Each structure stands twice: as C-alpha cells, then as structure tokens.
Amino acid sequence: MSPFATFCLRMGDNALILGQRTGEWCGHAPVLEEDIAFANMGLDLIGQTQLWYGMVSDELGKSPDDLAFFRGEREFLNTLLVEQPNTDFAHALMRQYLFDAWHLPMLDGLTGSTNADVAALAEKSVKEVRYHIDRSRDLIVRLGDGSPESHDRMQAALDWLWPFTADLLARDAADDTLVAEGMIPAAAPVQQAFDWETAETFARATLTAPDGPRRTGGRTGNHSEHMGYLLAVMQSVPRAHPGAHW
Amino acid sequence: MPTLDQMRAVVAQVPDPEIPAVSLVDLGIVRDVALEGETVVVTVTPTYTGCPATAVIALDIETELLRQGADKVRIDTRMSPAWTTDWITDQGREKLRAYGIAPPTVAAANCAGMLSAQSPDCPLCGSADTALIAGRGSTPCKAQFRCNSCLEPFDYFKAI
Numbered sequence A: 001m002s003p004f005a006t007f008c009l010r011m012g013d014n015a016l017i018l019g020q021r022t023g024e025w026c027g028h029a030p031v032l033e034e035d036i037a038f039a040n041m042g043l044d045l046i047g048q049t050q051l052w053y054g055m056v057s058d059e060l061g062k063s064p065d066d067l068a069f070f071r072g073e074r075e076f077l078n079t080l081l082v083e084q085p086n087t088d089f090a091h092a093l094m095r096q097y098l099f100d101a102w103h104l105p106m107l108d109g110l111t112g113s114t115n116a117d118v119a120a121l122a123e124k125s126v127k128e129v130r131y132h133i134d135r136s137r138d139l140i141v142r143l144g145d146g147s148p149e150s151h152d153r154m155q156a157a158l159d160w161l162w163p164f165t166a167d168l169l170a171r172d173a174a175d176d177t178l179v180a181e182g183m184i185p186a187a188a189p190v191q192q193a194f195d196w197e198t199a200e201t202f203a204r205a206t207l208t209a210p211d212g213p214r215r216t217g218g219r220t221g222n223h224s225e226h227m228g229y230l231l232a233v234m235q236s237v238p239r240a241h242p243g244a245h246w
Numbered sequence B: 001m002p003t004l005d006q007m008r009a010v011v012a013q014v015p016d017p018e019i020p021a022v023s024l025v026d027l028g029i030v031r032d033v034a035l036e037g038e039t040v041v042v043t044v045t046p047t048y049t050g051c052p053a054t055a056v057i058a059l060d061i062e063t064e065l066l067r068q069g070a071d072k073v074r075i076d077t078r079m080s081p082a083w084t085t086d087w088i089t090d091q092g093r094e095k096l097r098a099y100g101i102a103p104p105t106v107a108a109a110n111c112a113g114m115l116s117a118q119s120p121d122c123p124l125c126g127s128a129d130t131a132l133i134a135g136r137g138s139t140p141c142k143a144q145f146r147c148n149s150c151l152e153p154f155d156y157f158k159a160i
C-alpha cells in the first residue's frame, strides 16, 4: 500500500470508528439535545469517511463500503482513542474533545496540501470540525469546572483516555514521505496546536492530564480488545447479506 | 426538448427535501445548470459531508427534469469551493424565517465555527433576547435556540 493510501485509510478509519461510537448514543444519551448532537456529529464523521475512502478506492480496488464492512480488525488503522467504549457520558465527551483537538489542526494543515483533492476535502471537513470542537470544548469546561461529581467523572475520563492520545500524534516513515511531498502537515505544528488547545482548556476546566505511559498501536493495526466487538456490531448486517441493497 | 432556460426554471422549483419551504437554488446547493448535447448537466455542491439529504437531492433534481421533458440528466458533484451559508439567497433567508428557522446571522468567515459569535433573533416574534440550547438541531446544519420573550424554541441555521 502506498504512503498516501495508508494516510487516507488512517484518516477515514478514525472518522468511521468514532462515528460508529458516537452513533451508539442515538436513543441513549442523558438528554435529548446531546443525543441529537452526537448523532449529527456521527453523520459528519461518516460523511468524511466516505470522502477519505473514495480517495483510495481505485488504488485498493475496494469501494468505500467494502473498506468499511469487509476488512478485518488488523486491517483497520484508526487510533486506539476512537475505539474506546462509551462507558460513561464523560468518557464519550472527553474522547470526542481529545480527537477534535487533534483533528482540527490536522485538517487545517491539510487545507494547504499539494494534493488538490486532499485540500478540497480538508477545506470542507474543517468547517464541520470547528463546530465539533466548539461543542466538545464547551462541555469539557462546563462539566470539568462543574459539580464535584461532574468534575470527578471528567477527570476519570481524562485519566483513562489521555494515554491513547500518543497514537493520534504518532508519525512514521509513510507520514515522513508525505510531509516531504507537501501532502500533509509536519508533526510539530499539529502537536503544538494540540498541546496549546488541551493545556488551555484543561486549565479552564480544572482538570489535569496525567503523567505515565502512553499507548500506541491502533494506527499500525494493533488494536485494543474493544475493536473486535465494535466491528462485529458494525459489520454484521453487510456480512450476513453481502451485496444487499435497497 | 425544452430549452436551457426552461430547464433552469425547472431546477429552480425543486425544494430542499428536509426544508421544503426553500428551494435548492435558494440554498446555493445548485451551482450550475448546463447542456452538453442532449444531456442536462446539473452541478450541485454538498452541504455537510454526512447530510443524508444529499442522495435525495440528486434524485429529486433528476426526477423533476425527466418529468418536465429532459432526455438525459447528469448530476455532477463539486467539492471545491466548499458550500457555505453565505450562498443562501436573500429570498432563501426570508423563506427560512417565515418557515420558523432563523437564518445565519454572520458571514461564515467571521464565526470560525463558534456559536458564541452568532446571536439569531427569534423567527417567531422577532425578539433579540434568545439563548442557545444545543449546538446541533434536527439536522447537522442547525442549532437549537430558545426565545426568552415568547419562550418558544426554534431552529437556527448555523453559519458555515
């Protein structure tokens, strides 16, 4: 697989798996407005997935639907963060915020890509993702700096999820090739934007990012135990009825 | 075979599937109508990437053109420049308001995706005393507000 296809799959897989997790709140979120908000953000993410998969469909000889529904766990290149289970609403909000804090500067950088299709995709997506982080940042601050219970639950979510952010920010040789070609932004500006965004927001939210080991693996296909269950749910209907349409 | 002007008039009548009070042209979704030989080519730009209405929009335009006498229809999707609420026509904004949806209050470039930079008047009573309920509404393109004067909730079409 080319470095470009690897990169597009990583972007698309992140959006798809987070979109799936987000969609799991449909009918289950604590209040109706946030239920609708999560479902609608999931739609944005799945829409973005289709665009990323569409970029590499020809090279890989697979349609976007094939890529979503007929790949196995080790073939997915999403980060560990997005596959983490919903557990608690605080976890879902924190997972969304940490993802947004990386996604926004990444897409911002991609609007300057030397690949015109990537730049157009990023230009479109970044507008949606600005609204995503506007919501998630606001809720992190309100609940982090809220009641003792909301604070404790947000801090517990941050303690659990923070180690997985290393996987979002990691880079490898495929990325280096694309950076050299001007196709994707360098690591440093994305990392700096992430660091600044999270430091500022956690200070306002009275939350503390933990020290300790950081986890990577998802972007090379080494997933946590939660990934298989997620795929089993997401892929069961197309696998039971391959080729079905309506 | 109808003329290009007649085809444009047909397309201008096709309503948005989710907000039927406004047309696809009012919303700036239709970017071009042209003739290539026998084929009517309509260029549309998607609103939000995951908007479920996108497929229905293409189907509605095609169905209406065929019904009005076009021989062949092709729908092209244009990604760039990305759709923006700045393209909603003045007529479209008035129709939204009359339908009970507050139209975008600012140019997309001036809000950077922040709802705090947007303060719609109530489309029902006109009051400026309104408050955000949630950043997402019944569709991805809308947010939910409430009016502190008439106490009614309403949808707001976010600037993007």
Ligand SMILES: [Zn+2]
Binding pocket: B122, B123, B124, B125, B126, B127, B147, B148, B149, B150, B151, B152
């Ligand atoms: Zn009112």
